[in-house]
Amino acid sequence: MISYIFDGSFAGLLCCIFRAYAFKERQRLKDGQLRIYCEKDFQPELFAQGLGAWGSDEQGLNEQGLDDQGRLAEEITIISNDANAKRVWTALCQKTSGNFSRQFYFSYLSEQAATFQHLFELACYVFDHQDAVHANYGHPAVLAVTQMAKSVSREKHRMEAFVRFKKTSEGIYFAVISPDFNVLPLIAPHFKRRYADQHWLIYDEKRQYGLFYDLKQVHEVQLSSEANKSMIEQARLTASSITLDAQEALYDQLWKDYFKSTNIVERKNLKLHIQQVPRRYWKYLSEKN
Structure with missing residues (x-):
């Protein structure tokens, strides 16, 4: 053996x-x-x-x-x-x-x-x-x-669909995910094509690393545990005072209003909804918070 x-x-x-x-x-x-x-x-x-x-x-x-x-x-x-x-x-x-x-x-x-x-x-x-x-x-x-x-x-397709970015005051769009599998290397090409003109950062809180796009290349980055906690709980990128853009709350509310206006209460099917959008993803969706 x-x-x-x-x-x-x-x-x-x-x-x-x-x-x-x-x-x-x-x-x-x-x-x-x-x-x-x-x-x-x-x-x-x-x-x-x-x-x-x-x-x-x-x-x-x-x-x-x-x-x-x-x-x-x-x-x-x-x-x-x-x-x-x-x-x-x-x-x-x-x-x-x-x-x-x-x-x-x-x-x-x-x-x-x-x-x-x-x-x-x-x-x-x-x-x-x-x-x-x-x-x-x-x-x-x-x-x-x-x-x-x-x-x-x-899981890759779900991450591509459920990632929600928030804009910081420095113009960086970031999102925090916690997928079941290590799909960050797989979703990078999708977001690089879709958001080619924006700086963005997708961070995997479970595996403690992320991908940052600088308008040219995608780089792997790591944040300290304190910075990671700050980013998740207080919507910040680092432990310093890099906060969200002033209009981000307005865009967030706009998205919630759109989601509410398109919802048909009479046709609500929670069981089917959970099958398509599992609960473990809800904490990162603006319309669920």
């Missing part, structure tokens, strides 16, 4: 695949005996319980964390290497077709521990076969990755 521990980056995940074949560890281990973990999710004490939900019998481990040959599970820290990651990604794209690369990357952005393992298994499944097998939905990894990619894509 071997556990790969990577830094959580996309390159790190690809380097796990590179390591498995470069050291022939994939070939000499049984199925399910090579596990992938992100640093933030890895907990060595789980070995005593057979790696949690996966079960000790499934992994060939007993209650003491030993494999069927009485050896302790080996932990290997994977160092991200851009060159190795590029080799794996290029090879994957060459052996597949269609929107495989899109689904693979979308699934990675889910940040789910189980999905990291599915992505690893899917890549190995592709490399282990000469034929194009990436569309074989009978394989559990192919199906799991496809389903997760759809969930991430759905």
Whole structure:
């Protein structure tokens, strides 16, 4: 039993695949005996319980964390290497077709521990076969990755629809989001095209980073916890006195009046409304506050 521990980056995940074949560890281990973990999710004490939900019998481990040959599970820290990651990604794209690369990357952005393992298994499944097998939905990894990619894509579209900007006194439009998945890299092209003539900042409060557009390029930014709290609760960009534009409250009220005037009370369907606009998004919608 071997556990790969990577830094959580996309390159790190690809380097796990590179390591498995470069050291022939994939070939000499049984199925399910090579596990992938992100640093933030890895907990060595789980070995005593057979790696949690996966079960000790499934992994060939007993209650003491030993494999069927009485050896302790080996932990290997994977160092991200851009060159190795590029080799794996290029090879994957060459052996597949269609929107495989899109689904693979979308699934990675889910940040789910189980999905990291599915992505690893899917890549190995592709490399282990000469034929194009990436569309074989009978394989559990192919199906799991496809389903997760759809969930991430759905979250991406919702963020593009539900983001609400507020203008600061310095002319920067900002919005705070908290998506289920890390979709900021996916929604950046949409807002760059739609608001090409405006400075804007979209900040993910859950992951503590944001994207800032300076009219030319999109830059990744990070704010301190105090600044982030100030931005969310007091509508400020930093801990300093950068406040909202004087007319922002008027525009906010105008939008609420428009929303109210277009609403048909007699046709109100709260159940359907919640399906289309889940409650977790309401705190960022002006018409809901």
